[in-house]
Amino acid sequence: MIIVQVKEGENxxxxxxxxxxxxxxxxxxxxxxxxxxxxKPSVTNRKKMIKAAYVQQLRQAEQ
Known part of the structure; x- marks a missing residue:
């Protein structure tokens, strides 16, 4: 359960x-x-590999 403490007079x-x-x-x-x-696990792994390649490409372009 999420509890949020509200201070006196807080909006x-x-x-x-x-x-x-x-x-x-x-x-x-x-x-x-x-x-x-x-x-499927194979699809999940494929998405991870594609994302990793994309991030690596961005970092190489940055340098």
């Missing part, structure tokens, strides 16, 4: 922003989206 928008930030850090939404459809 509700600021408290809501704190809640959203904490909620995002838990990774619940990301996990739900990942579990919606089964993905």
């Amino acid at each position: 509700i928008e600021k408290a809501l922003k704190k809640f959203k930030r904490k909620f995002e850090r838990t990774g619940i939404v990301k996990e739900l989206r990942r579990r919606q459809a089964f993905e």
Whole structure:
């Protein structure tokens, strides 16, 4: 359960922003989206390899 401490006189928008930030850090939404459809391990590995190649390409272009 996510608990957000609200200080005296603190704006509700600021408290809501704190809640959203904490909620995002838990990774619940990301996990739900990942579990919606089964993905074969080979597909997962292929996506990781493509992402790694892309990041490496970006870093080489930066240098």
